[in-house]
Amino acid sequence: MSTPLFPGRFQPFHTGHLLVVQGMVKTMGNPIIVICDPAKPDADGEDLFTLDERREMISAALLAADIMDATIVSVKDAGGDADWVQYVLDAAERKTDVVVWSGREDVRAAFEAQGIATKKIVPVPGIDGDSLRVAMREKRGDWRKKVPAGALDVIDDALAKRGIS
Numbered sequence: 001m002s003t004p005l006f007p008g009r010f011q012p013f014h015t016g017h018l019l020v021v022q023g024m025v026k027t028m029g030n031p032i033i034v035i036c037d038p039a040k041p042d043a044d045g046e047d048l049f050t051l052d053e054r055r056e057m058i059s060a061a062l063l064a065a066d067i068m069d070a071t072i073v074s075v076k077d078a079g080g081d082a083d084w085v086q087y088v089l090d091a092a093e094r095k096t097d098v099v100v101w102s103g104r105e106d107v108r109a110a111f112e113a114q115g116i117a118t119k120k121i122v123p124v125p126g127i128d129g130d131s132l133r134v135a136m137r138e139k140r141g142d143w144r145k146k147v148p149a150g151a152l153d154v155i156d157d158a159l160a161k162r163g164i165s
Helices: 015-027 051-064 081-091 105-112 129-137 141-146 151-161
Strands: 003-008 032-037 071-076 098-102 117-120
Touching: 003 015, 015 051, 032 051, 032 081, 051 071, 051 151, 071 081, 081 105, 098 105, 105 117, 129 141
Parallel strands: 003 032, 003 098, 032 071, 098 117
Antiparallel strands: none
């Protein structure tokens, strides 16, 4: 059986991400979640959370959802698609026998170009990282309903450190 692989930035880990992980567990078994971290510092401020904070929020959300057998790894971004695909597969300690789940066409295309199977994720309407980060920066509380239990405490702590709570 193939292993589900879920690469993403998870800025932040939200309810849509958790639904994907739950679907992976239900249909394929224990997923590998790959946190992608930019190789260069975030010059435009788009990334709100550190790698460690994202790992902690994912772990806390999975624990609260009673998902115990997921693996979380991280990988730095690479210059080209082929290199990045290899970094992700190396971080996941997999070369073959994976199915990459992603909502991004470019991510699926990069893996498919290397002969790796993919599955298209359909986004949850109204839940995406960009709008959540905007709501957090604007100190609107509507984002809180779109983040899974467990992750919320981690996010609150991280935002408080930045004076955004």
